[in-house]
Amino acid sequence: MIGTNDAILNVNNLKTHFRTDEGIVKAVDGVTFSLRKGETLGFVGESGCGKSVTNLSLMKLIPSPPGRIVDGEVLFHDRDILKMKENEIRGIRGNKISMIFQDPMTSLNPFLKISTQLVETIILHQKKNETEARKRAIEMLELVGIPAPAKRIDSYPHQFSGGMRQRVMIAMALSCNPEILIADEPTTALDVTIQAQILELIKALSEKLGTATILITHDLGVVAGMCDTLNVMYAGRIIEKSDVSTLFSDPRHPYTRGLIKSVPRLDKKTGQKLYSIKGQPPNMIGMPECCPFHPRCEHTMDICRRSYPAAVVTESGNSVSCWLYHTLPYEGGVK
Amino acid sequence: MKTETSGKLPVNEFNQPDKGVSLTLDAWRRLKKNRMAMAGLVIVVFFILISILAPVLPIYSFTEQVIDHQYLPPSLLKNAGELYYERTLGQMNALAEKEKRELNREELAALDEIKYRIVNETAVINGREVKIHERRYLFGTDYLGRDMLARVIYGGQISIAIGFVGTITSVLIGIILGAIAGYLGGKVDYIIMRVVDVIYGLPYMMLVIIFMAIFGRNIINLFVALAVVSWLTVARVVRGQIMSLKNSEFVEAARSSGASTMRIIFRHLLPNTLGVIIVFTTLRIPTFIMLEAFLSFLGLGISAPLASWGSLVGHAVDGMNLYPWRLFFPAAAMTLFLFGMNFLGDGLRDAFDPQGKNKF
Numbered sequence: 281m282i283g284t285n286d287a288i289l290n291v292n293n294l295k296t297h298f299r300t301d302e303g304i305v306k307a308v309d310g311v312t313f314s315l316r317k318g319e320t321l322g323f324v325g326e327s328g329c330g331k332s333v334t335n336l337s338l339m340k341l342i343p344s345p346p347g348r349i350v351d352g353e354v355l356f357h358d359r360d361i362l363k364m365k366e367n368e369i370r371g372i373r374g375n376k377i378s379m380i381f382q383d384p385m386t387s388l389n390p391f392l393k394i395s396t397q398l399v400e401t402i403i404l405h406q407k408k409n410e411t412e413a414r415k416r417a418i419e420m421l422e423l424v425g426i427p428a429p430a431k432r433i434d435s436y437p438h439q440f441s442g443g444m445r446q447r448v449m450i451a452m453a454l455s456c457n458p459e460i461l462i463a464d465e466p467t468t469a470l471d472v473t474i475q476a477q478i479l480e481l482i483k484a485l486s487e488k489l490g491t492a493t494i495l496i497t498h499d500l501g502v503v504a505g506m507c508d509t510l511n512v513m514y515a516g517r518i519i520e521k522s523d524v525s526t527l528f529s530d531p532r533h534p535y536t537r538g539l540i541k542s543v544p545r546l547d548k549k550t551g552q553k554l555y556s557i558k559g560q561p562p563n564m565i566g567m568p569e570c571c572p573f574h575p576r577c578e579h580t581m582d583i584c585r586r587s588y589p590a591a592v593v594t595e596s597g598n599s600v601s602c603w604l605y606h607t608l609p610y611e612g613g614v615k
Numbered sequence: 616m617k618t619e620t621s622g623k624l625p626v627n628e629f630n631q632p633d634k635g636v637s638l639t640l641d642a643w644r645r646l647k648k649n650r651m652a653m654a655g656l657v658i659v660v661f662f663i664l665i666s667i668l669a670p671v672l673p674i675y676s677f678t679e680q681v682i683d684h685q686y687l688p689p690s691l692l693k694n695a696g697e698l699y700y701e702r703t704l705g706q707m708n709a710l711a712e713k714e715k716r717e718l719n720r721e722e723l724a725a726l727d728e729i730k731y732r733i734v735n736e737t738a739v740i741n742g743r744e745v746k747i748h749e750r751r752y753l754f755g756t757d758y759l760g761r762d763m764l765a766r767v768i769y770g771g772q773i774s775i776a777i778g779f780v781g782t783i784t785s786v787l788i789g790i791i792l793g794a795i796a797g798y799l800g801g802k803v804d805y806i807i808m809r810v811v812d813v814i815y816g817l818p819y820m821m822l823v824i825i826f827m828a829i830f831g832r833n834i835i836n837l838f839v840a841l842a843v844v845s846w847l848t849v850a851r852v853v854r855g856q857i858m859s860l861k862n863s864e865f866v867e868a869a870r871s872s873g874a875s876t877m878r879i880i881f882r883h884l885l886p887n888t889l890g891v892i893i894v895f896t897t898l899r900i901p902t903f904i905m906l907e908a909f910l911s912f913l914g915l916g917i918s919a920p921l922a923s924w925g926s927l928v929g930h931a932v933d934g935m936n937l938y939p940w941r942l943f944f945p946a947a948a949m950t951l952f953l954f955g956m957n958f959l960g961d962g963l964r965d966a967f968d969p970q971g972k973n974k975f
Contacts, residue, residue, distance in 0.1 A: 339871060341867065341870055341871055343862075345801065367875075369873075370873040370874075370875060371873065372873070373870070373871055373872060373873035374871060374872030374873040374874075375873060378871065378872060379868070379871040379872075381864050381867065381868055381871075382864070383864055386863055386864040386865060387864040387865050387867075387868045388865055388868070389865040389869070389883050389886075389887070390638065390865075390887065391637070391638060391883075391886040391887050391889070392882075392883070392886065393637075400874075400882075401872045401873070404872075404873060404874070405873060436637055436638075449868070452868075452872065453872075
C-alpha cells in the first residue's frame with residue numbers, strides 16, 4: 281500500500297546506539313519507514329522507546345559522543361543524509377526538514393528577541409536581506425495566530441506565554457517552507473485547550489503548505505485526530521505500522537492492543553479500574569535476541585524468547601512484528 | 616467617600632506599548648534602584664572621566680620638576696612661593712634656635728634673595744614664560760618638586776587603564792577558550808582544562824616577575840604578563856556556564872535549524888553567560904589594579920617618569936612621617952576607586968541575579 285515512488289523520505293534499518301558506563305544502549309535498533317509528501321506520520325510508544333532518538337537521527341542531531349548512528353540510511357530525495365558533510369546537512373536542517381520541540385519554555389533563547397531568532401533562520405537559509413526576512417517573519421507570526429505580530433515581534437521570549445512560544449516555534453519551523461516538519465511531542469508542556477489549538481494549527485498549516493509531518497507523542501488521542509499512518513515503537517523498534525483507522529479498530533500487536541485498552545474512555549462504566557500493561561519497559565542494555573515485549577505479553581510463546589519476529593504484512597496492507605501472525609509449523613500457527 | 620488619586624502612581628490608561636525588555640535592561644533597572652551601586656558607578660565614571668580628560672585639564676605637567684619646590688605640603692590658599700619661603704624660614708629659625716642665636720647675615724641675605732626670586736623668577740614651560748613661584752599645589756609636591764595632583768591623576772590613568780585593559784584581555788581569552796572547551800567537550804576540553812590546571816598550579820606572581828624580567832619592564836609587557844596569568848578563572852567560570860547551557864533545548868533548536876557550531880557558541884550561548892561575565896569583570900578590575908600596585912610597589916611595575924597609584928605609594932613610604940601627603944593622596948584615590956568598583960560589582964551581581972543573593 282505504501283508507495284515508495286512518491287516517498288520523500290526513506291529510512292532503512294536505522295540503528296542508533298549510545299555508549300554508557302553500563303554498556304551499549306541500542307536506543308534505535310533497525311527502524312525502517314517512509315514518508316510521503318503531505319502525509320502525517322505518527323510515532324507512539326512509551327517513554328524511552330526510541331521515538332525521539334529516531335527522529336533526531338534523521339538529521340544527525342544525536343549528541344556524539346555518547347551516541348552513534350551505527351547502521352542504516354536516511355534517504356531524503358534519494359540522497360543519504362547520514363553520509364552528507366556537516367555543512368551540507370546544515371543546509372537541510374531548518375530549511376528542508378525542521379523541528380518543533382517538546383518544551384516551548386526552553387526552546388527559545390531567552391537572551392534574544394523573537395525577531396532576531398526568526399530572522400536569523402530565514403536569512404541563513406533563504407538568502408534574503410534583513411527587511412525581507414523581517415517581513416516574512418511577521419507574516420509567519422500572523423499565520424500562526426499571534427495578535428499584532430508587527431508590534432510583538434521585538435519582544436523577548438519571557439514576555440510570551442507557553443502557547444504563544446510554541447506558536448513562535450511553529451512559525452520558526454515553517455518559515456522556510458520545509459518539506460518535512462518533525463514535531464517532537466509538541467503539546468506535552470501545554471494545557472489541554474492550548475494543546476487542541478496547537479495541534480489544529482499544525483494540521484491546518486501543514487495541509488496549507490503541503491508539508492509532510494512526523495508527529496511524536498505518547499498520547500493516542502492526539503494521534504487519532506492528526507495522523508494518516510502510525511508507527512508503534514517498542515524498545516527501539518517499530519512493532520506495528522498501520523493506518524490510523526485500522527489501528528484503532530483492529531490492533532494486531534498485543535502491545536498496541538494494551539495501549540489502546542489503557543486509554544481512559546468516556547463510554548466506560550464509572551468505578552471500573554483502568555487497564556494497564558503489566559511490568560516495566562525493558563532495560564535496553566545488553567538485550568538478548570528475542571521479542572523485547574515477551575515478559576509483559578499475554579500470549580508469550582517459546583519462540584518469543586529466542587528470536588525477534590520479522591514484520592508480517594496483514595490483509596489490510598499494514599505490517600506487524602509478532603510471532604502470533606507467523607505460520608509456525610511446530611507451534612500451531614496463528615492463534 | 617472620596618477616591619484619592621495619588622500623584623505619584625501613574626494611572627493605567629491601557630495604552631502602554633508592548634516594549635521588548637531584555638534581561639540586560641531589566642538588570643539595569645534593578646541596578647538603578649541600588650543606591651550603593653549607583654554611588655559606585657558615579658565614582659567610577661568620575662575617575663574615568665578625569666583620567667581621559669587629564670591632558671586638557673588645567674593641571675601642571677606630571678614630569679615637570681621644580682627643585683626649589685621639593686616636599687611642599689598641600690595647600691589651597693598659599694602659593695608655592697609663600698610655602699617655599701615659610702619652609703626655608705622655618706628651617707633657618709630651627710637651626711638658629713638650636714645654636715641659640717639670631718639669624719645671621721648670610722641667612723638673611725639668602726631669605727632676601729628668595730623673596731626676590733619668588734616675585735621675579737620665571738621659567739619656560741610648554742613654550743610659555745610663567746612665574747614659577749605662583750603655582751599652587753593642591754596635593755603638595757614630591758621629592759623632585761613635581762605636582763602630586765598631576766601625578767595622582769596621571770597615575771590613576773595608568774592604573775585604571777591596566778585594570779580595564781588587563782581585565783578585558785584576560786576575560787576575552789578566558790571567554791573564548793572556556794566557551795570552546797565547554798561546548799565542544801571531549802579531547803578539546805580535556806587539553807584546554809589541563810593547561811589551565813597546570814598554569815593554576817604555578818605561583819602566578821613568580822610568572823609575572825619572571826616575564827617582566829625576561830621581556831623588560833614596560834607597560835605593554837605588564838599588560839601581557841597580567842593577562843596571561845589571569846584568564847584561568849574566567850575560562851573555568853565560562854566553561855561551567857556553557858556546559859550547563861549546552862544541553863538546553865534552545866541550543867538543540869538552533870542546531871536543528873542549521874546553525875553552525877561557532878554561531879551557537881557566540882550568538883546563542885555567550886549572551887546567556889553575559890551576566891556572570893559582566894559581574895566577574897567588574898569584580899576583577901580592582902584585583903588587577905591591586906596586582907599592578909603590588910608590582911609597582913616592589914619596583915617591578917611602572918618605571919619613572921611614569922607613575923601609577925602603586926608606584927606613587929611605593930615611593931611615598933620612604934618619608935611617610937615627614938611628608939604624609941605623598942602617601943595619603945594616591946592611597947585615598949586608589950581606595951576610593953576600588954570602593955566604587957566593588958560596590959558597582961556587588962550591585963551588578965544582585966541586578967543580574969535577583970533570586971540568589973550573593974550566589975556568585
